[in-house]
Amino acid sequence: MNQSTGIQYQLSAAKTPQDVSNASLLGVGSDVVIAFLQALSARLLKSPQMKPYPDIIALGFWLRDAQVNQWLNQLRPHNANVLIKPVGCVVHYTPNNVDSMFMYSWICALLAGNNNIVRLGSGQSEAKRLLLTTVEALFAEPAFHAVAERNMLLYFDKTSPLNAELAALADARMLWGGDESVQRIREFAAKPRCRDISFADRYSATVIDPGAESESAQLEKAAALLWQDSKAHHQLACSSPRVIFWLGDDDSLRQFAALLNSQAEQQDSAPERLVGQSRANEHLITAQLLQMQGKADAPLCNKRVCLLPVHTLNDALLAQHNGDGLFYVKSINNLAALQNELPAKVQTLTYWGVEQGALLKLLADPSIQGVDRCVSIGKALTFAPDWDGYRLFTDLTRYVHLD
């Protein structure tokens, strides 16, 4: 570890962050970056050692050619009098809880032609190690030297003077990590025109209409997809649903609670089961506390998952939410009832059994400040360059207009 900067890990062909920032820009969707991403995708999908890590496979699949081409199309100017150019040097502070998040943040900025300095989270995991080893091997290939000398992945001590240095180099900052982290990083003065893309504390919800005659096969499918959105990262990713809005009767809700629980139980691996030793007790504490405070009714289920009917959703209640299979449940009579339940903190709303048109109409209401993504259930965690209300390809590029 470098004593003066506190750098404990550094991956780049450039020697210093300053060198990354000084290097010439490659331009939007350059051939070398596209080739780099293709090679990266191939290695993630084809190497047998990656197989056990769904995060890695998902990233490899996310980088498939058709998808990259679609993004290139989005990035390309649609008018002959317009140029789209990278903003320059992008500094990323990436989160600890999602192993692969640093890759998504980096790749979006990279595809837009920027040079990047990516501060990794402190969390250690095999998936993260494999990802870094793969990038390291690609950086070492002569064909990708142009990428390697313009990009740096590093981990440094939180007290490092590098924080101030990076702030001064950044033309844009991608600040993951929620309210507190964002505010702390912003204390370091950046250039006057630096663009900050900040990811604050958010939570997500799902709205489910079981239908008039709730068929159990259909309900089971909804339960499976909801669990798919919730089980990764212990339900703590901002886009994982923590709230269920239920458009059915109490019987169908009970049935759904049992189905969701059995889905969750079936999918637990042995290590997850071990981690889960304290889960039911933690959920019991939350449930009993909220009941004693008159904020909730008895849970519909407290086993692998806990479904807790709550009276009023608010920030305080969501601050009590510790993830790992806890769902606050609110029964509603119609979609319009959601109007007052979607404050600015709601990031993603997933849906099942609800008409898109009806949702669009609801979300168009100017009084609804929340919901920056509305996707069908099962897709909550699929990262997209349009995220959290930002359009990253727009925010990480300059729009040059010739008249």
Next chain:
Amino acid sequence: MLKETANNMSYPEQLEALLGQAVYELPQAEKEQQLGSLLLALHRHHQLQCNEYSQLYPQPLKATENMAGLPYLAVRLFKLLDLKSVADDEVLKCLSSSGTTGQIPARIYLDAVTSRWQSKTLVKILQQFLGKQRLPMLIIDCQASHMSGAALNARSAGIQGLAMFGRNHTYALNADMSPNWAAIDAFCAQHQHEKVLIFGFTFMVWQYFVKALQQQGRSINLPQGHLFHSGGWKKLQSESVDNATFKQGVEASTGIQQVTNFYGMAEQVGTVFMECSHGYLHAPATADVIMRNCFDLSEQPTGEQGLIQVLSALPFSYPGFSLLTEDLGTVHGVDDCECGRKGKYFTVQGRLPKVELRGCSDTAAAAV
């Protein structure tokens, strides 16, 4: 079926009747009825007197065959809420305990009646092991006047509870936790050939007494001493010190052959679970344990480890008669321990592991 008003007796009458029983002679089937119906009465009392409790249990309880059907509270709630079932002006004292340093302490509100029952019950249980005579007492701790903050309340309350069984109270440690050799040597010289009572918290006995003796190459000799200790094995487990190692270490350094561990907590003072000569903890007539499956909180069968639920007949001024602890334990049998005591006997395996899950709010402190 448990009935609330067995024999048309009030709660104090029922409790008096239970306390009148021999501490360890009530077979489990009878205990389920006697203690169970008393706990049912306590449930009703807290429903009527504690607002938070009635919010949690607004409905009458479903009929239940045995104590496993009674409701229970997560013990951590006493750290999060002020729970009491008596008027403010009836509160005699508030006992606070922090399990671990740095945590919010639990707050347990005691009125005069509850406090009196606690002392009475503890006396009955300990007399089974100590007899009725007060013994010279060596306390493996420093004087309360040297303690501060939460330690004062939790540790000194524990010491006070046991101190009534002793006389000539001698504190073995200085304020900085070093052995007070002068006090220890004087105590040993005076009482070497008598029955003496030694009490301390498990970790402190090991860390600041046994290890201090070992490190200084010293030993004392109290062959008629009886050491009682409690307070958890968490810190000792990290040093791979189990009950057997502990007993060997104590005997080698102090000559003390009788060593009795007990399990108890600030949230249920009075009803302690004492270790027998076969190494098992025993529920007295006034209390019981149920092990619950960590994953779904259902009752575990004998022999299977689970979260320890503790039930006690005493908590009247606060709704703590049935608590789900964060300790792991195993019931090894019912009514048939080789020591002859009736009821359930069990061991404690330690704390439920703490799992820290991280949210998005953690790029961290990247920038402090």
